[in-house]
Structures are given as structure tokens and as C-alpha cells.
Amino acid sequence: MVKLPINILLVDDERDFVEILSLRLTDAGHRVRTAFSGQEALSVLAETEGDALPEIDVIVLDIKMPGMDGIETLKQIKAKCPVVEVILLTGHGAVDTAIKGLKSGAFDYLLKPADFDELTTKMEAARKQKDAHAERLRAAEARALMRRSGGLFKPD
Ligand SMILES: [Mg+2]
Numbered sequence: 001m002v003k004l005p006i007n008i009l010l011v012d013d014e015r016d017f018v019e020i021l022s023l024r025l026t027d028a029g030h031r032v033r034t035a036f037s038g039q040e041a042l043s044v045l046a047e048t049e050g051d052a053l054p055e056i057d058v059i060v061l062d063i064k065m066p067g068m069d070g071i072e073t074l075k076q077i078k079a080k081c082p083v084v085e086v087i088l089l090t091g092h093g094a095v096d097t098a099i100k101g102l103k104s105g106a107f108d109y110l111l112k113p114a115d116f117d118e119l120t121t122k123m124e125a126a127r128k129q130k131d132a133h134a135e136r137l138r139a140a141e142a143r144a145l146m147r148r149s150g151g152l153f154k155p156d
Pocket residue numbers: 012013014062063064065
């Protein structure tokens with residue numbers, strides 16, 4: 001089975017970690033963008049936003065970063081692009097923060113150091129959820145359009 005590439009945004013202040021993980025994910029056939037702070041992540045997301053949906057499927061987001069932390073970044077991501085799914089990365093001592101993140105709309109979290117296969121599995125699941133959500137949104141928008149047009153035409 002051919003796996004569809006996932007459009008990923010990796011966000012972590014540890015540059016080596018981001019660069020190594022980015023190489024591995026690219027080798028596995030995924031499309032990876034990187035950011036080293038919450039602020040940079042929001043800029044990348046704003047740049048890649050299409051007219052209807054963001055181009056990024058899944059954001060892997062470190063919780064502990066200087067400046068804007070992962071939880072604040074997550075809240076701003078979800079406010080701007082509710083459809084994009086976020087997987088949080090957290091240290092062993094910070095599971096409570098990860099739970100706070102789940103309550104703020106994160107798809108899931110992983111403990112650092114993240115296992116590559118586990119990360120990939122969670123990213124696949126997150127992408128599936130994002131696609132299903134995006135599809136429901138498109139269908140709802142098509143229905144709304146049809147209603148506004150008085151049922152004169154049917155969307156394809
Ligand atoms: Mg960090």
C-alpha cells in the first residue's frame with residue numbers, strides 16, 4: 001500500500017532535534033516544514049494557508065519553548081485553523097501540561113524522546129482525522145451554498 005505523504009510542520013526550539021527528525025520524515029516520503037518558535041510556527045501557518053483550508057495537515061509542537069510556549073501556540077493555531085491537527089511533545093515531568101493541551105484541542109501528545117514509529121502512527125491518525133473534518137466542512141459549505149442559491153444547482 002502506498003502511503004500518502006503528510007504535510008507536517010515541526011516546531012521545537014531544539015534545532016538539532018528538528019533537523020534530524022525533519023530528515024527522517026522527508027526520507028519516509030513526507031513533506032516537512034520547520035519552525036523554531038511558536039511565533040515562527042504561526043507565521044509559517046499563515047503563509048501556507050489556502051483560500052479555504054490550511055496546506056499543513058499535522059503540526060508536531062514542543063510544549064517547552066522560550067517566548068510563546070506550546071500551549072499558547074496551540075491555542076492560537078486552533079483559533080486560526082481549527083482543522084489542522086496538533087501533536088504535542090512533552091517531557092516526562094510535564095504530563096499535566098499535555099493534558100491541558102488536549103483540553104485546548106490538541107489531537108494527542110508524545111513524551112520526549114519521541115519514538116519515530118509511534119510519532120508516525122500518531123501522525124497518520126491525526127491526518128485521517130483532519131481529512132475527515134475537512135471533508136465534513138466542505139460538504140457543509142456545499143449544502144449552505146446550495147441553500148443560498150435556492151437549490152438551482154447541485155454541487156459536485
Ligand atoms: Mg523545548
